[in-house]
Amino acid sequence: MSEPIKRAAEIAETSQPKKVHLDDRLDQKGYAPIKAEFIVENTLQDYDDEAAETGDRVKDDRSNRSKKGRGQNKKRDLKQRREELRLCSAVLNPAAMRECPFGEKCTNTHDIDLYLSKKPADIAGTCPVYDAIGYCPAGLKCRWLGSHYDPATKEVLKLEEKIELAKKNDYELNKINPESRVKLQKNKYDFVKANPYVKYLDTLVQSEANIAKRQEDVKNNVSTYVEPPFTPAEKKRIDLKGAKIVSPLTTVGNLPYRRLMKTLGADVTYSEMALALPILQGAKPEWALPKAHSSEYPGFGVQIASNHHQQATKAAEALANETTLVSELNLNCGCPIDLLYRQGQGSALLDQPSKMVRILNGMNACSGDIPVTVKIRTGTKDHKNTAVSLVSRVLEETHVAAITLHGRSRQQRYTREADWDYVAEVGKVVQDWNIKKQDNKDLQDTPPTWFVGNGDCFTYEQWHSAVNTEGIDSVMVARGALIKPWIFEEVEAEQYLDKSATERLEHMRQFANYAVDHWGSDEYGIENARRFMCEFISFTHRYIPVGILERLPPKLNERPPKWKGRNELETLLGSTDYKDWIKITEMFLGPASPNFQFTPKHKSNSYN
Template identity: 75%
Template sequence: MALAVPLIQGTNPEWALPKAHCSEYPGFGVQIAASKHWMAAKAAETIYKETSNVSELNLNCGCPIDLLYRQGQGSALLDQPSRLMRILRGMNASSGDIPVTVKIRTGTKDGKNTAKSLVERVLKEGDVAAITLHGRSRQQRYTREADWEYISEVGQVVKQWNDKKEEDKESSDTPRTFFVGNGDVFTHLDWHTAVDTDGIDSVMVARGALIKPWIFEEVEAGQYLDKSASERLDILKTYADFAIEHWGSDDYGVGLARRFMCEFLSFTHRYIPVGILERLPPKINERPPKWMGRNDMETLLASTDYKDWIKITELFLGKAGEDFQFIPKHKSNAYEQDR
């Protein structure tokens, strides 16, 4: 996800985001956050002209962060459908042959779902290739489970729209709009249950893949995979190797690699090995009591203490300097700072 204005201004850190490794495309998408149609249109035009690896331009209408919300970006657009439509039209007019998609939430407030009526309007006016629905409101953030029943209801709206288009001789040759569900997909069962639901074409996996990077391997295998501590260390080693290759092996590069690796560990520590679970399936939002692994390394990898995360990075990146500090930025990890 990139902010439209810094992209237009040519800010280097923002332009690092639309870059992709050759293994990531085709299929690499860029999500744009914008509050006005001219911002999104200009950003879409710039990405179309200046990149060759982008397969999708997505409008962010789901980010719950207060800063973006107050600026009229992200989930603030859910309550401003006319502005949202203008933004989508502007992006479509400027994106060349890159398809435009949109990601939304159920609404901004609990108990007041607005996604269904919004999707109906997007289908009529937005001309999008796909709609992704995160099954929570902005107010919920990541509390409580995603509402897949409501996601399915909205999926039926999209399916009926597609069916109606196919029956219409004048519009039958236009591409169908795909519908993607999002929220709490953490196992192969979650994935297959969702995609086997009528009206849901596919699933977006976010935190599930950060906590358990092999989730797609599980989906393909159709079973739980009990990754050992040594296998998980191999994943971290690969991450560290790529980080050093990207940022360099000098002090600055190693410092960046360590910081991003700690961010990665702020998610991966939440994985509980299948072999020691009391019951299946695991739920992404559950916080079990403190547990012991099957060996010391497995216990260390599950530590909620950021100091232990730094220790783990030292296995691959060497001793951290005394001036290295780390505070996780993802509040969804239920992390509390030492006082």
């Protein structure tokens, strides 16, 4: 038995819940039917289903529910603290030291012996980064230093063969040139395509009081646009027919998670939603979002949100220029969060089709050979679906490569199930448009517009049912891929997989290794990895093993009573207590430092 599994058993034994005998089984709507012998307490667990879509960068200002232990922990402080004694990067490798650019003004220590004496004890095992790419960029700061450091020669070791192999197969894409980011920050970036095209789009917004003058303005501005935009036929081709697609997910849809999903069968992944304005301001955190692992391309999309064609058009040009390998740019017209909605972004564009069309056309004109796609909802209000008319207009007036429809309105949020009948209705509109294009000589050579459904997909049966529906090319999976990361393995096998606790723990190990590879193996990087791993577990703990359910299929919106697993490890992986989530991370990332802090997004996870 491996050390992580032994550790898991020890942890679980100390907090094993006692079984409560029930006189009556819970029999109500929304109840997950767990076999009686696995039920511990008849209290239904509460979840926050908006966490995947909102994350922490965009705050929803709805008031907390008054009941203790429910609602969101709004003011989470998730910034990890730095080490008290920090080593200067100039001396990370004693055998290859360089001169410190800050000289005597440097605020970090250059005393290697002092730093090593104060440094926490090494984590047992081999450094995941050194094991993956043949060297560790963290050098002496690595928490697994003993696995790649020779104290006698004071040399940080390297494996040249692995380094060369990693350069070919294992690297991160889409890192912006530092000089370009500075130009954005100083408002000196040259938008060769966007500037003239934005001027053209501005004329479309002007009053139609003087139609003749407006037409003359349009004609003049079109003539100033010397280089015509790419036609749809010249764009990169994307093929979403039957593709296994992971939805853009804020916070939890980070690079290590997407990399894990690629190993588990995903074909298409998306960046976390980036806001167009910070992109144009050269904000470092925003430009970190388009980064992708080499395994994600082709099939990697960057999602942006914007409320104006000027921002979206320029952001599209900047992303096309500064990212090396992107398969599509996706405009978010579905985010329901109040802050974005009030700013005219996300789902606010559903009620402003003219603005949406201008934004999509501007992005398409300035994104080079990168195709543009859009994600929408059924509408902004319940029982007032507008997607049919909206999609018809988008198809007629733009050249989007794909449309994704979340089968809920903005007002609905995550209440009630997604309306797949309406999704199919909209899919028929797209299908008819693709057929109509074949009769148009100017559009015959253009690729079809793909249509993707989204909402509540949690089983292989739901996925295949949707894909086999006329007009629907594929399904975008969100929460289903967070709670059950192997969902695409089930789609491929066309059966339920009763993953053992050991297999599920292995997925956690993979995520931890990818997280350290991405954020670094020093103290700060590890605690960052730990924080995002806890965010991931805040979804994976919701998985109810197939073997303890009374009936199939499981439903995404069903809530379980408190339950225990078939063994101690399974019980631990299903724990709702965030302190247990931290214990799981410690199996792979070592003990959490005294500086580590994590507050779960949902208050119910803060209590035993």
